[in-house]
Amino acid sequence: MSTGNPDRRLARTFVALADTLVADFDVLDFLALLTERSVELLAVDAAGVILSDQRGGWRPAAGSSERADLLELFIAQTHQGPCFDCVATGKAVTSADLSLATELARWPRFAPAALDAGFRAASAVPMRLREQTIGALTLLNHEPVSLDADTIAVGQALADVATIGMLHHRAADRGELLAEQLQATLHQRIVVEQAKGVLAEHDGLDMHDAFTRLREYAHRQQRRLSDVARELAEGTLDPADLGTPLR
CATH class of the missing domain: 3.30.450.40 (GAF domain)
Structure with a gap:
């Protein structure tokens, strides 16, 4: 900003x-x-x-x-x-x-x-x-x-x-009820952690840079961060497809 x-x-x-x-x-x-x-x-x-x-x-x-x-x-x-x-x-x-x-x-x-x-x-x-x-x-x-x-x-x-x-x-x-919302959010965070690990291992990144790359890719593709993370964690999205960070 x-x-x-x-x-x-x-x-x-x-x-x-x-x-x-x-x-x-x-x-x-x-x-x-x-x-x-x-x-x-x-x-x-x-x-x-x-x-x-x-x-x-x-x-x-x-x-x-x-x-x-x-x-x-x-x-x-x-x-x-x-x-x-x-x-x-x-x-x-x-x-x-x-x-x-x-x-x-x-x-x-x-x-x-x-x-x-x-x-x-x-x-x-x-x-x-x-x-x-x-x-x-x-x-x-x-x-x-x-x-x-x-x-x-x-x-x-x-x-x-x-x-x-x-x-x-x-x-x-x-x-959704409050309890369901909070549970869903925390589950999505776990998936993001898994995706960060995949990116970090693939490209030799630290966890912050891996999260930045994941988030920027989601923004460029106009997709939910949690959906991109899930595909990366499950192996249906190639880490190489995320490109390099803009920042």
């Missing part, structure tokens, strides 16, 4: 997130857009989404980067950390400096893992459907920094619009 007036960029982001009632809406690409725009608009270094698996657990669904260490951190925070506390309370949770003794004691597994991955600050805002929290948006910074109230409010607004758009589209288009 081009640089420019922050208010204009924010407005364009809300339009993109709200515009889900289209035939080719792709939930995984939509969540990837949410994390990428969060990084750009909120001046954070990384962002990720976890969703409820409807069995009492939480699983990562999207990230602003497909770096292996970042994905491992998102997995870790499904058990402990600001994101876990956020979904438990339904309220925003922040930590300005994970290296402090208080934060290391607060999250003895998550805080060291975040520091090892190069992040000193972490915040999370809930993805809410009325009174039910179905996931969370995590915001990470390399430097110790406290996100101000306005930044948290914008992050919460992004998460709210994304939640409404994602679930409204499924309800309007397919009549």
Whole structure:
């Protein structure tokens, strides 16, 4: 997204997130857009989404980067950390400096893992459907920094619009229940991970570049990311057909 007036960029982001009632809406690409725009608009270094698996657990669904260490951190925070506390309370949770003794004691597994991955600050805002929290948006910074109230409010607004758009589209288009929608999204994420592995092995790519190539091919072909990933994982699509990344 081009640089420019922050208010204009924010407005364009809300339009993109709200515009889900289209035939080719792709939930995984939509969540990837949410994390990428969060990084750009909120001046954070990384962002990720976890969703409820409807069995009492939480699983990562999207990230602003497909770096292996970042994905491992998102997995870790499904058990402990600001994101876990956020979904438990339904309220925003922040930590300005994970290296402090208080934060290391607060999250003895998550805080060291975040520091090892190069992040000193972490915040999370809930993805809410009325009174039910179905996931969370995590915001990470390399430097110790406290996100101000306005930044948290914008992050919460992004998460709210994304939640409404994602679930409204499924309800309007397919009549799916909430539990079915979340299960379908997390299953699609597993297939994307398999497809990334196929591309990484075929072309010697890291996982982030493999995801970029997969996503760009889906955009060029005007197809769902999950459908392309499934064909690649099943072997019905040749990795060589995806070409080279545009970026």
